Amino acid sequence: MNARALKRFVPSGRWAVIAVPFLWLLLFFAIPFLIVLKISFSRLAIAMPPYTPIVEVVDKALTLRLNLGNYAALFTDSQYILAYLSSIKIAAVSTLLCLAIGYPMAYFIARMKPSTRNIALMAVVLPSWISFLLRVYAWVGILDANGLLNRFLLWTGLVDAPLRILYTPLAAYIGIVYCYLPFMVLPLYANLAKLDLRLLEAAYDLGAKPWQAFLRITLPLSRSGIIAGCMLVMIPAVGEFVIPEMLGGPDTLMIGRVLWGEFFNNRDWPAASAVAIVMLLLLLVPILVFNRYQHKEMEGRLT
Amino acid sequence: MAAITEPANATPAAPGGDAARYLRIEGVRKEFDGFVAVDDVSLDIRKGEIFALLGGSGSGKSTLLRCLAGFERPTKGRIVLDGEVMNDLPPYERPINMMFQSYALFPHMTVEQNIAFGLKQDGLSKDAIRKRVGEMLELVQLGKLAKRKPHQLSGGQQQRVALARSLAKGPKLLLLDEPMGALDKKLRSRMQLELVNIIETSGVTCVMVTHDQEEAMTMATRIALMDQGWIQQVGKPDEIYEQPANRFAAEFIGSVNLVDAVIDDDQPEYVTLRAPAFDAPIYVGHGITGFEGQAVSFALRPEKLGIGKDEPEQPHNKARGTIEDIAYFGSHSVYHVRLPSGFKLMANFTNQQRWASDALTWGDEVWLWWADNDGVVLTS
Numbered sequence: 001m002n003a004r005a006l007k008r009f010v011p012s013g014r015w016a017v018i019a020v021p022f023l024w025l026l027l028f029f030a031i032p033f034l035i036v037l038k039i040s041f042s043r044l045a046i047a048m049p050p051y052t053p054i055v056e057v058v059d060k061a062l063t064l065r066l067n068l069g070n071y072a073a074l075f076t077d078s079q080y081i082l083a084y085l086s087s088i089k090i091a092a093v094s095t096l097l098c099l100a101i102g103y104p105m106a107y108f109i110a111r112m113k114p115s116t117r118n119i120a121l122m123a124v125v126l127p128s129w130i131s132f133l134l135r136v137y138a139w140v141g142i143l144d145a146n147g148l149l150n151r152f153l154l155w156t157g158l159v160d161a162p163l164r165i166l167y168t169p170l171a172a173y174i175g176i177v178y179c180y181l182p183f184m185v186l187p188l189y190a191n192l193a194k195l196d197l198r199l200l201e202a203a204y205d206l207g208a209k210p211w212q213a214f215l216r217i218t219l220p221l222s223r224s225g226i227i228a229g230c231m232l233v234m235i236p237a238v239g240e241f242v243i244p245e246m247l248g249g250p251d252t253l254m255i256g257r258v259l260w261g262e263f264f265n266n267r268d269w270p271a272a273s274a275v276a277i278v279m280l281l282l283l284l285v286p287i288l289v290f291n292r293y294q295h296k297e298m299e300g301r302l303t
Numbered sequence: 304m305a306a307i308t309e310p311a312n313a314t315p316a317a318p319g320g321d322a323a324r325y326l327r328i329e330g331v332r333k334e335f336d337g338f339v340a341v342d343d344v345s346l347d348i349r350k351g352e353i354f355a356l357l358g359g360s361g362s363g364k365s366t367l368l369r370c371l372a373g374f375e376r377p378t379k380g381r382i383v384l385d386g387e388v389m390n391d392l393p394p395y396e397r398p399i400n401m402m403f404q405s406y407a408l409f410p411h412m413t414v415e416q417n418i419a420f421g422l423k424q425d426g427l428s429k430d431a432i433r434k435r436v437g438e439m440l441e442l443v444q445l446g447k448l449a450k451r452k453p454h455q456l457s458g459g460q461q462q463r464v465a466l467a468r469s470l471a472k473g474p475k476l477l478l479l480d481e482p483m484g485a486l487d488k489k490l491r492s493r494m495q496l497e498l499v500n501i502i503e504t505s506g507v508t509c510v511m512v513t514h515d516q517e518e519a520m521t522m523a524t525r526i527a528l529m530d531q532g533w534i535q536q537v538g539k540p541d542e543i544y545e546q547p548a549n550r551f552a553a554e555f556i557g558s559v560n561l562v563d564a565v566i567d568d569d570q571p572e573y574v575t576l577r578a579p580a581f582d583a584p585i586y587v588g589h590g591i592t593g594f595e596g597q598a599v600s601f602a603l604r605p606e607k608l609g610i611g612k613d614e615p616e617q618p619h620n621k622a623r624g625t626i627e628d629i630a631y632f633g634s635h636s637v638y639h640v641r642l643p644s645g646f647k648l649m650a651n652f653t654n655q656q657r658w659a660s661d662a663l664t665w666g667d668e669v670w671l672w673w674a675d676n677d678g679v680v681l682t683s
Contacts, residue, residue, distance in 0.1 A: 202409070
């Protein structure tokens, strides 16, 4: 038996390198997911842990009992459906707001001189160095009836009575847009900085005014950046719990809060797991669409 | 003055657009933060001609081209095209289109869409656009590739798309920025002639920028040689080659032997020069503008020199030396001959015979000679 034949059966170094991330994904993504999936098919029980096993030995027969009741409840109880819809709406509107604010930011940062550009990028990223919770809590101080914003507005005389912003959906929007804006700006910046400025010159040369060149050249060429930024904002925003909880008040219905309530208030782990699984599926669809789009674009570049 | 150059300055502003002065560049100067990129350049460009701005990097040729396209505003001076002053028009309002260096094709559009871009901008009807795009595709022979994206095309094909795109709107002036810069050498010489044919078919006036003298000489009807923001010489390719205006022009274009000399005898019909590098005097068979004792340069192209083992009979225009280096180019060889004074002369020898038995070789003692009117006396 020669060495080459033997080599085929011995794992190579390349294999070891790939194994590390795979193991990571298995341990921290696939296994927890399977556990949650399992719990979602069980029944609530007063026990420790608080759910029934789905695989049991009954009369010496190994039986698998899948309880679909949790899922059925999701689609019959309007509270869940409303929460899903409301989450998607809040996430979608926040994403569009992030895009509307983030695109011009990214555009102008990409056009800055390299020295000022780094400072601007730093300013975008710097708030992330402070704890997420602290930053959200800071908004309580700003939006409160006696908060900075209201005191400023009263001082300028623009309003007679303090505005009620905190604990309304508006506050949740403000919080989400604020927290996720860097995730929109950074991919857009990376995309816009790559743009070949000679393409714009070529467009001007062919008769396009600056705004026409923007619509026909810059915007279509930054599409992958827009999609990446929107995904990075939309996906975590749908499942957001902290911001609606701290800023949104009782009117801000989001699926993250429902999940929290099922899990911690009702101690209904099976229902909470089902909520989580459906949310995951809801998020998976846009991710797959994005992946496919990216794939297509890569193929287009290579051929 | 030895050189016969076309006047490159002093053009009074005449109204209307006569064909001889279709594009007028009048005293154009461009400064960037105190650095003068283009220094009072004046040029008249005829209708339908292919005019080349030739120069090294930093010569100001690209800045001048960008001034014509409208991407830069001249600090001073006027650009007049067909009787219309261009200075205040933004690029998108000028009847000028440019073929960019490495083409700047829109990567997200097909060949067709690229060519149609400018036409759509003009608000033409769909049918008119389709017809014009079809004509353009036919002109550059790319009909089969209309639906391809730029990255699916070869370099030469991309270049033809870029040309079609810049010609589609029927501009009054076509600008070419280093048109062959992105092509490999073999393709280059083919595309040069093809490009000229297409441009001549369309009849458009064309200004091109290049650092490649061969490209300028092959493609252009006239060349302006630029250095440090100045026009050094304007003329037809052969004029620039055979009658360089100054040392810079002589050295930039082709290879040349430049010898320091002093005017010895200045007569109306002839001049003799004394060069410390040569033992024999230099005899020039025509009069020049100069004075006796003036220090000049004598420029001699290597292909004008004869080379052989026997001493020529003429008493002047000859030198003796030993062959130090031979550069073999296949079609010809360049002999580097060291004179007793230490000066080195290059002489071309056409390899007409295969395996010539009496071929000159390293270390051979040889005579070099040239005819009375083969050299150029340069006073600057």
